[in-house]
Amino acid sequence: MILELDCGNSFIKWRVLDDAALGVFAEGVVDSDDALVGYLRALSGLLLTRCRLVSVRTAEETNKLTSMLVQAFGVAVVCAAPAKEMAGVRNGYEEFERLGLDRWLAMLGGFRLAAGACLVLDFGTAVTADFIAADGEHLGGFICPGMPLMRNQLRTHTRRIRYDDLSAERALVNLLPGRTTVEAVERGCSLMLRGFVLTQLELARDYWGDDFVVFLTGGDADLISGVVPQGRVVPDLVFVGLAMACPLS
Numbered sequence: 001m002i003l004e005l006d007c008g009n010s011f012i013k014w015r016v017l018d019d020a021a022l023g024v025f026a027e028g029v030v031d032s033d034d035a036l037v038g039y040l041r042a043l044s045g046l047l048l049t050r051c052r053l054v055s056v057r058t059a060e061e062t063n064k065l066t067s068m069l070v071q072a073f074g075v076a077v078v079c080a081a082p083a084k085e086m087a088g089v090r091n092g093y094e095e096f097e098r099l100g101l102d103r104w105l106a107m108l109g110g111f112r113l114a115a116g117a118c119l120v121l122d123f124g125t126a127v128t129a130d131f132i133a134a135d136g137e138h139l140g141g142f143i144c145p146g147m148p149l150m151r152n153q154l155r156t157h158t159r160r161i162r163y164d165d166l167s168a169e170r171a172l173v174n175l176l177p178g179r180t181t182v183e184a185v186e187r188g189c190s191l192m193l194r195g196f197v198l199t200q201l202e203l204a205r206d207y208w209g210d211d212f213v214v215f216l217t218g219g220d221a222d223l224i225s226g227v228v229p230q231g232r233v234v235p236d237l238v239f240v241g242l243a244m245a246c247p248l249s
């Protein structure tokens, strides 16, 4: 079985592929290395042989996780590395190694699935947009704060904005002007995200007319999917790219 990990700034997305059955054996989201090892140890029938991962964390943090996995499960670990070009996609950054690896893998996955021009939107701690032309040229992208960062900035830099996660979730039943603090903040931040997304769609249309595919991924993709009816929500887009960048024969 193959362990796949996508280590973001807030959460580790994990899944175990059963190479014999060619399917997903187990999957989940955890907020720490220890929680990951705990979950995996508790899985009955787990027989890990290999692991591939992508991380946007520091090398120290990634090495620490890798050592834990080697020690706990005796797996061989492969980490996705930056590349200037792969699977027909050309990294558009001036310094290709500075492009976030989660963005790069989502781009590889998107370009493979679209087989043409695509806009990849990832809603995690940060929100990112990347433009890939039909010939595989990465035109560049944008980074802005995601929902967790926007709401936390307001919570930590004001005196009177305080609310819990449950009321936050309830506040998003609609996007009418808020009549409570939680509604005003949650809906305000959602509208900022919508504005960002609509601008990306406009830009994509300027480049490619209607001839492009929009991919939505990341933990908060569902918050925005209503704004992009033509968008394809692909929660495992980074894993699609991970398998391309780290093939385990």
Ligand SMILES: Nc1ncnc2c1ncn2[C@@H]1O[C@H](COP(=O)(O)OP(=O)(O)O)[C@@H](O)[C@H]1O
Pocket: 007, 008, 009, 010, 011, 012, 013, 029, 123, 124, 125, 126, 147, 148, 218, 219, 220
């Ligand atoms: N099972 C889950 N556990 C944690 N966060 C989740 C889960 N499902 C959706 N989310 C949402 O995903 C967001 C984090 O997205 P994610 O793509 O994991 O971020 P990152 O890659 O930056 O760690 C959170 O703000 C939360 O709202």
Ligand SMILES: CC(C)(COP(=O)(O)O)[C@@H](O)C(=O)NCCC(=O)O
Pocket: 008, 009, 010, 056, 098, 099, 100, 101, 102, 103, 122, 123, 124, 125, 126, 127, 128, 143, 146
């Ligand atoms: C933009 C990101 C912070 C997104 O991370 P995430 O929200 O997925 O945790 C990450 O891709 C990153 O650290 N990128 C390096 C900077 C860049 O892509 O220009």
Ligand SMILES: [K+]
Pocket: 008, 009, 102, 122, 124, 218
């Ligand atoms: K991510």
